[in-house]
Amino acid sequence: DTAVSQTPKYLVTQMGNDKSIKCEQNLGHDTMYWYKQDSKKFLKIMFSYNNKELIINETVPNRFSPKSPDKAHLNLHINSLELGDSAVYFCASSPGVGGSYEQYFGPGTRLTVT
């Protein structure tokens, strides 16, 4: 009965490759997010979708492309991976749009680019 799940949990790849991270939530939430957590534990929002519509797009390189096939899924595709992309990526969901809702986080995907 996992609420927010991500795959894979670990991803090791070489510079220049393209990779995807998948996220699914079974909470019936309308809004989903992608966050990046760097080595200093700083957590920063990247994207947010509400009912499959993009509502937040922070200043993220356009090598990162989120895709939401339905309300329960938000995937993150990254092209031409760079060393600086190494981080832990968290997916989250919330019942409604807006920051005034509790967000439920997935377990994270640790991406290492070599």
Added chain:
Amino acid sequence: GESVGLHLPTLSVQEGDNSIINCAYSNSASDYFIWYKQESGKGPQFIIDIRSNMDKRQGQRVTVLLNKTVKHLSLQIAATQPGDSAVYFCAENRSGGSNYKLTFGKGTLLTVNP
């Protein structure tokens, strides 16, 4: 240890003592605040929230205090246990503009000594 190189504020307490974790926020228009707990290798987990029309809210063994005058938020954990060891984040919802996102603070590493 985990804190090496992270440059996170750290708090070390003895089991059974009370812990107080502090957070300063910058936007006086922020109207919703959340505390999250992140254990090693896991995603952030909701602890407690508070809206700006309150100055105190209590949960199970936790209390959040909000001082809007000095833009300060604190999390008090009573009778701290080893399982409370984690990184704690405060997050604020900045009203105005899109009002869609939470902004996370730097995080504080709490270590509970048995």
